[in-house]
Amino acid sequence: MNEDLAITRPSAIAGSHRKQMWRRLARNRWLYLMLLPGIVYFILFKYVPMYGVLLAFKNYQPFLGFLKSEWVGMEHFSRFFGDPLFWMLLKNTFILATYNILFFFPLPIIVALLLNELRKEVYKRFIQTLIYIPHFMSWVVIVSIAYLFFTTEGGLVNEGIAAMGGEKIQFLLDPGWFRTFITAEVIWKETGWGTIIFLAALAGVDTQLYEAARMDGANRFRQLWHITLPAIRSTIIILLILRLGNFLDTGFEQIWLMLNSLNREVGEVFDTYVYSTGISQGQYSYSTAVGLFKSIVGLILVFAANQLAKRFGEEGIL
Amino acid sequence: MKAKKNGQAWRKLTASAGTAALIMGLLAGCSGNGGSNDGGNADPEASANGGASPAGQQTEAPKQEPYKMSIMLTSYNPEFMDPEGEIYKRLEERTNTDLTLTWVPSTTYSDKLSATVASGELPSAILVLDQKLPYIVNSVRSGMFWEIGPYLKDYPNLGRMSDIALNAISIDGKVYGLYRERDLARxxxxxxxxxxxxxxxxxxxxxxxxxxxxxxxxxxxxxxxxxxxxxxxxxxxxxxxxxxxxxxxxxxxxxxxxxxxxxxxxxxxxxxxxxxxxxxxxxxxxxxxxxxxxxxxxxxxxxxxxxxxxxxxxxxxxxxxxxxxxxxxxxxxxxxxxxxxxxxxxxGGSGSYGLFMIPKTSVKTEEELKAVLNFFDKVSDEDMQNMLINGLEGRQFTLENGQYVKTTDSKMLVEYGMGDSTQLAVLRDKITTYGGPLxxxxxxxxxxxxxxAVSNPFQPFISDTYSERGSELNKIIEDARIKFIMGLIDEAGWNDAVAKWRKDGGDKIIEEYTQAYKAVNP
Amino acid sequence: MVRDRTFGSRLFDVLNITFLGLFALITIVPFIYIMAGSFATQKELLEKGFILFPTEFSLEAYNFIFSTSTLMRSMGVTIFITVAGTLINIVLTCLMAYPLARKDLDFRKPIQLMVIFTMLFSGGMIPTFIVVKELGMIDSYWSLLLPGAISAFNLIIIRSFFQQLPEGLEESAKIDGASDPGILMRIVIPLSMPAIATFSLFYAVGHWNTFFSAVLYINDAAKWPIQVLLRQIVILSQGGSLGDTTAFESDFVPPEQSVKMAVIVISTMPILVVYPFLQKHFAKGVLLGSVKG
CATH class of the missing domain: 3.40.190.10 (Periplasmic binding protein-like II)
Structure with missing residues (x-):
């Protein structure tokens, strides 16, 4: 706000401008002091180790250390892009990530809104507590439960289908079911957990606004549209932008556990590939190169999304 | 009104800052600095004497300073060996060492290993589960580990190590570690x-x-x-x-x-x-x-x-x-x-599971190396082998009519880390096997x-292509095999997969293995 | 309160509660299976595979886990890490988020850029390990508390929550002579309790699950948090040591299947118990009203 004032003042010459800035800095000294521990933290624990990114251009040997390992330029990248699997990996990762954003991302918002509409606080708390439990189960457990339900040998669902005279379905082997399962499992595990952040945002809505709207005869849907949604809009946008930063991170463990010989052609993604060729073989430089590629894609997406948000008059993350 | 409140807030703020400082102080008090090792700092004279003499004497002079050494190895159990326990004590006494064991949960072992290696703070001996990982091979080639092959014959127990198993763990024809014995074909x-x-x-x-x-x-x-x-x-x-x-x-x-x-x-x-x-x-x-x-x-x-x-x-x-x-x-x-x-x-397998390698960065002199080798030699004495595998009679187990009965006393179980002590064993040729008919x-x-047993003659050789692309290539074959068994592809489909394997790097692996083999067996 | 009592509205209520109830049921069934399994006998688990209620009640799994003598100690370690760590997290995150929420701050943009950049790029495990080592934090609890002291993700979102507070409040406080720390403590934090509660939960869950960094930074196994112990028990119950033919080669029998499930129950329970206490902070609009009034 003060900034605006300073800019619009026509008499501002360079000297007084700088003086004003000093005055602002002095006035905000507390704010800078508050920032200090955080900045030290980010420099120490995030930026000092950042040289590790350069491993992507070296042939890192742990025994030789960072400095003595030889530079290899773009070798790891050309190996990665030249891998016969590259395009398959890109396609699989892209599709799974898109499924995730299309089908999973909106759900916590919807469930949070529905929870918000519950009239009885008891119901709301009870359901909230139940749906956030799966977040704490490891993927190993979830995948083994999926097996118990969907295998063809005594799986509950297939037994049901067979009992009704249907033909058993190879849910876990058929490549056609793979993406559905991955997305459904994520929805099952994380929707409840994801609602928490939106519920926190909803808690900040001024109840007086609803009362005023009701006086004006607005029905519940209109209240939702004109009061509730705008209140959490910026949270949604920020989360979406941040999510795009990790767009190519599909998660490793779940997919690794769901992969098998029959669905690998649709299931193998960057994260599983880098695990089996890079990490488990101790090829740090190669793993780092793949990671760097993913980060750069994320960076581009984040900035593009941020610009887009700004164009629509949103705050964005920057 | 508000100004007054402001003053109160100040007091509150300073008070909470004080609390935070107090907590920080407490935290500092809790943080220790134990655990880190300095295997390289042992008294050289002591370790010189600590080295086993070729004559194979069993008893040490009582006044010798124990050699300070550390080992990093895998743990499979929720409890690690009690350093105050009887087994630990006997281990240190017999091997004349001041021993530090760094247990690492088996699932995270490779991460911990690479981080430890990179940080340069290595223990006197590290367990390596896969010596053919490229970074291990490269570090061996750049001289980071002791070649111990020539020393083995000087030790009464280590001298018994089998040539087949030693060959299987060798890198470029040389032995860089003490293997942990397993049966050949299980x-x-x-x-x-x-x-x-x-x-x-x-x-x-x-x-x-x-x-x-x-x-x-x-x-x-x-x-x-x-x-x-x-x-x-x-x-x-x-x-x-x-x-x-x-x-x-x-x-x-x-x-x-x-x-x-x-x-x-x-x-x-x-x-x-x-x-x-x-x-x-x-x-x-x-x-x-x-x-x-x-x-x-x-x-x-x-x-x-x-x-x-x-x-x-x-x-x-x-x-x-x-x-x-x-x-x-x-x-x-x-x-x-x-x-x-x-x-x-x-x-047949390799006849072993993992090997202890001795880094030159922490074990600097030949005398120290001998002290470390002495540790593993003494650990292979008959009673030590049995202690590490079975525990001590009357503590970890009792014999009732010749039947092995494990203790339920948790304190006794912790003494041998609920069985983790077996991870230290190298030779297992003098173990009394207890248990039922099965x-x-x-x-x-x-x-x-x-x-x-039929064994893999190419076990000791290294193919760079296999190291780099092996896991992807194996998947081609495994996937095709499963599809063939399930009737999803026929013989032609299988042949396509094999052709793809050859083209994507398989032929190169064949060539590299053949060359490596011919270099050793002309 | 004026209530909307039209037919459409009531129909919506019915549908809404049915839908949410069903969803809750679907999400909870597997947990019931885990709970039931942890109390079931090996025979029942092996025979039936999937159960929702054990016909024969067995405490063997819990006995097995609680017979571990180090359980209580590592539980203590975890509780300490969780409490101290969350406190550090929240204090540092709020301290940094508030200035960044202030639009009149110079250098705000570059600082935010610096934060966001760390979400996309990281030096990786080994360089971070070396920093922690150079700071002398190996084998100290600091290594579990400081390297993750601020989550960039949480920071950005808390900042945006702070930004959404009505600006008038701050302005009037300022006119009354309140300093910036004063505003943060007396106005911003109390008004943002739902967000603070949420992010305390996020941070606490993270600390509760501390596993990898503990194995990496702590050599002294006596200082390991409970997750290390629990995971070892799971490996044991999968017969993990068998593959390596180690412990008791002669008579090793892996513990019951139910142990795996009991481990999940034990590691989930404390967090589940804490949640309802945090929930009261989500109550709609309560705080805003009270401060204004």
């Missing part, structure tokens, strides 16, 4: 004894007999419950029985020497025969049809629904215990190998297998 067939008895059958000796047994297990109601609810062979995603079945069909253990060249198992005709055998089992529903998604096939035989399991015969004891909980009369029997088209054979049967089977 895979075999485990079957439900009570099912065989119910059906009036005996243990199969050939592949054909085994096929008949499987058929009877599925079709003739072996558990006599009047329902067709049994499976013949339990299998899983990462085939447990494949290597054994392949060897029984006359195939090699992973690689073989053919016409002077390296040749992978999947190029042998036996591989196709084995696939066809599995396909027959699949088509006739003699194995669990969902094997391609099953993570742990052993659960099927544990739960008494499957009749056989091919894997490490060590599983037998646990399976019998599990089966007995469901069917009290259940019992397990074993067959070490099935006869097929070729002679009786068994797939355990003794297993040992018998392993001995029989050792005599008929």
């Amino acid at each position: 895979d075999g067939l485990m079957l439900r004894k009570d099912w065989l008895d119910n059906l009036g059958l005996k243990e199969p000796a050939t592949i054909d007999e085994y096929y008949e047994v499987l058929k009877a297990f599925v079709q003739n109601d072996p558990d006599q419950n009047g329902k067709a609810d049994t499976t013949g062979l339990a299998e899983q995603q990462v085939a447990a029985g494949w290597r054994a079945m392949l060897a029984w069909h006359g195939g090699p253990a992973d690689w073989e020497l053919k016409d002077g060249k390296a040749s992978p198992a999947h190029l042998s005709p036996a591989y196709m025969d084995t696939m066809k055998f599995y396909k027959k089992l699949y088509d006739e529903k003699l194995i669990n049809l969902d094997f391609a998604v099953v993570k742990d096939g052993k659960q099927l035989i544990n739960g008494a629904t499957a009749g056989s399991w091919i894997a490490n015969l060590n599983d037998a004891q646990g399976i019998e215990e599990s089966v007995k909980k469901v069917v009290p009369t259940g019992a397990i029997t074993m067959v070490n190998a099935l006869e097929g088209p070729a002679d009786l054979r068994s797939p 355990v003794h049967m297993r040992n018998e089977m392993w001995q029989k297998n050792a005599e008929i």
Whole structure:
């Protein structure tokens, strides 16, 4: 706000401008002091180790250390892009990530809104507590439960289908079911957990606004549209932008556990590939190169999304 | 009003800042600095004397300063060895060391290993589970580890190490570590004894007999419950029985020497025969049809629904215990190998599991090296071997009528880390085996297998292409094999997969192995 | 309160509660299976595979886990890390988020850029390990508390929550002579309790699950948090040591299947118990009203 004032003042010459800035800095000294521990933290624990990114251009040997390992330029990248699997990996990762954003991302918002509409606080708390439990189960457990339900040998669902005279379905082997399962499992595990952040945002809505709207005869849907949604809009946008930063991170463990010989052609993604060729073989430089590629894609997406948000008059993350 | 409140807020803020400082202080108080080792700082004179003398004396002069050493190794149990415990004490006394053990949970071992290696703060000995990982090979080649091969003969126990196993762990023809001994060929067939008895059958000796047994297990109601609810062979995603079945069909253990060249198992005709055998089992529903998604096939035989399991015969004891909980009369029997088209054979391994390597960065002088080797030599004394594997009689176990009874006292269990102490054992040739008939049967089977074991002649060699692309290439073959067994591809489809394997790097691996082999065996 | 009592509205209520109830049911069934399994006998688990209520009640799994003598100690370690760590997290995150929420701050943009950049790029495990080592934090609890002291993700979102507070409040406080720390403590934090509660939960869950960094930075196994112990028990119950033919080669029998499930129950329970206490902070609009009034 003060900034605006300073800019619009026509008499501002360079000297007084700088003086004003000093005055602002002095006035905000507390704010800078508050920032200090955080900045030290980010420099120490995030930026000092950042040289590790350069491993992507070296042939890192742990025994030789960072400095003595030889530079290899773009070798790891050309190996990665030249891998016969590259395009398959890109396609699989892209599709799974898109499924995730299309089908999973909106759900916590919807469930949070529905929870918000519950009239009885008891119901709301009870359901909230139940749906956030799966977040704490490891993927190993979830995948083994999926097996118990969907295998063809005594799986509950297939037994049901067979009992009704249907033909058993190879849910876990058929490549056609793979993406559905991955997305459904994520929805099952994380929707409840994801609602928490939106519920926190909803808690900040001024109840007086609803009362005023009701006086004006607005029905519940209109209240939702004109009061509730705008209140959490910026949270949604920020989360979406941040999510795009990790767009190519599909998660490793779940997919690794769901992969098998029959669905690998649709299931193998960057994260599983880098695990089996890079990490488990101790090829740090190669793993780092793949990671760097993913980060750069994320960076581009984040900035593009941020610009887009700004164009629509949103705050964005920057 | 507000101004007054402001003052209060200030007091509050300073108060909470004070609390924060207090907490920080407490935290500082809690943080220790123990645990880190300084293996390189030991008194050189002491370690010089601590080194074993070639004459192989057992007793040390009492006044010698203990050699300060540390070892990093895997842990599989929730409790680590108690450093104040009796076993730890005896270990230090016998080896004349001041010992620090760094236990690392087995699942995170490789991360911890690489971070430790990178940080340069290495213990006196590290356990390496896969010495063919590129970064280990490269560090060996750049001289980071002691070559210990020439020293072994100077030690009474280490001198007994087997040439086969040493060859298997060697890198470029030299030995850089002390291997942890395992039996050479441990895979075999485990079957439900009570099912065989119910059906009036005996243990199969050939592949054909085994096929008949499987058929009877599925079709003739072996558990006599009047329902067709049994499976013949339990299998899983990462085939447990494949290597054994392949060897029984006359195939090699992973690689073989053919016409002077390296040749992978999947190029042998036996591989196709084995696939066809599995396909027959699949088509006739003699194995669990969902094997391609099953993570742990052993659960099927544990739960008494499957009749056989091919894997490490060590599983037998646990399976019998599990089966007995469901069917009290259940019992397990074993067959070490099935006869097929070729002679009786068994797939051989390396004869070891992991090796202790000694870094030059922490063990700087030859004297110190000798002190470390002395540790592993002393640990291989008969009583020490038994202490590490079985525990101490009267503490970790008692013998009742010759039967081994494990203690339930948790303090005693912690003394040997609930069994983690076995991780330290190198040689295992003087161990008293306790346990029931199945355990003794297993040992018998392993001995029989050792005599008929086929081994991989390319085990000690390194192929750069395999290191880089091996896991991706293996997937091509494994996926095609499973698809073939399930009838999703035919022989032509299989051949396509093999061609893809060759093209994507397989041919290069063959070439690299062949060259490495010829360099050593001209 | 004026209530909307039209037919459409009531129909919506019915549908809404049915849908949410069903969803809750679907998400909870597997947990019930885990709970039931942890109390079931090996026989029942092996025979039936999937159960929702054990016919025969067994405490063997819990006995097995609680017979571990170090359980209580590592539980203590975890509780300490969780409480101290969350406190550090929240204090540092709020301290940094508030200035960044102030639009009149110079250098705000570059600082935010610096934060966001760390979400996309990281030096990786080994360089971070070396920093922790150079700071002398190996084998100290600091290594579990400081390297993750601020989550960039949480920071950005808390900042945006702070930004959404009505600006008038701050302005009037300022006119009354309140300093910036005063505003943060007396106005911003109390008004943002739902967000603070949420992010305390996020941070606490993270600390509760501390596993990898503990194994990496702590050599002294006596200082390991409970997750290390629990995971080792799970490995043991999968017969993990069998593959390596180690412990008791002669008579090793892996513990019951139910142990795996009991481990999940034990590691989930404390967090589940804490949640309802945090929930009261989500109550709609309560705080805003009270401060204004």
